[in-house]
């Protein structure tokens with residue numbers, strides 16, 4: 006079959022990857038010169054630890070696919086580094102203890118570590134905390150270099166073409182297939198069209214699928230200059246327990262009731278996630294904003310909070326912050342929907358809304374669509 010895939014982020018690229026792997030021909034269109042949506046703005050965390058139990062099987066499958074892809078495409082920068090979520094209060098420690106004793110702890114690779122065990126695993130963590138929840142299945146990829154690396158690998162099949170700077174403007178279903186017309190008037194014929202627009206819910210997406218059950222979420226991020234030592238695992242703070250459904254339970258309810266979050270963290274719905282890039286810098290975030298219109302500039306207070314918490318955990322000054330940015334992802338409003346997959350016409354599908362787990366789930370979602378469409 007010949008597929009036209011619209012959107013050059015991880016969902017479009019993972020769908021292209023799955024189709025190429027099954028022997029099909031793919032033409033992929035990206036309206037920018039290089040994808041610049043959520044995929045290149047994220048942490049690159051393949052995050053198993055906090056996923057709800059119902060999502061665990063697909064999450065672990067995706068992690069397995071990332072590892073496989075990383076073994077074939079070095080540019081993806083896959084590393085199975087794991088993560089440590091650091092508890093700084095008794096209420097956070099109670100959540101970590103419950104998680105380490107939970108029914109899915111073995112599948113996730115959870116172990117509760119004393120401070121000296123944390124430091125043995127990740128010597129850069131010389132700061133203040135009561136314990137660490139190690140998750141051995143968490144991993145990371147290099148988001149800003151993964152997409153071109155994946156495309157170069159697919160191009161070697163001779164069955165893949167990428168059109169950069171090409172916006173899809175309309176899709177006409179012909180009954181036996183479909184035609185995508187781009188903004189240069191070119192017509193791309195296909196047996197099947199998969200539109201993966203990310204957070205672009207208006208324009209072509211609305212024309213094809215109407216109002217989807219998705220919302221947009223905006224996050225603030227930053228990156229430091231290289232740290233002069235390795236951060237051997239990704240790290241998270243106890244505020245992350247509040248946001249990941251996998252930790253939900255009486256202990257998180259007590260944590261919420263305790264109101265120990267700082268005013269800035271509460272106002273901006275913050276958690277700390279931090280991962281070291283291959284070049285040594287630290288990618289640190291994040292905030293969550295749900296009400297549109299979103300600000301076009303970034304607020305300074307969350308950055309002060311992130312710096313303070315990271316320095317407390319590392320027990321040292323951070324290298325200077327060299328970049329700050331914001332990103333927007335598309336999230337399905339039904340918390341049980343891992344993604345929103347809508348058949349817009351006989352041969353036209355729209356796939357978006359993986360929320361804050363799209364980088365993690367991308368490969369498995371591409372595989373799932375290919376299975377469902379019988380590719």
Ligand SMILES: Cc1cc2nc3c(=O)[nH]c(=O)nc-3n(C[C@H](O)[C@H](O)[C@H](O)COP(=O)(O)OP(=O)(O)OC[C@H]3O[C@@H](n4cnc5c(N)ncnc54)[C@H](O)[C@@H]3O)c2cc1C
Nearest residue numbers: 012014016036042043044047050173203332362363364365
């Ligand atoms: C700050 C931030 C941090 C995150 N961290 C993580 C993380 O660590 N781990 C994780 O699992 N997830 C994370 N996420 C979520 C994850 O990044 C997203 O779920 C995922 O990248 C979505 O991929 P996508 O391909 O759907 O969208 P995008 O990456 O936004 O790509 C969509 C692409 O489609 C293109 N496009 C749209 N319309 C057209 C058109 N008509 N014609 C041509 N091209 C078009 C756009 O230009 C864009 O490049 C994070 C998100 C953000 C914002």
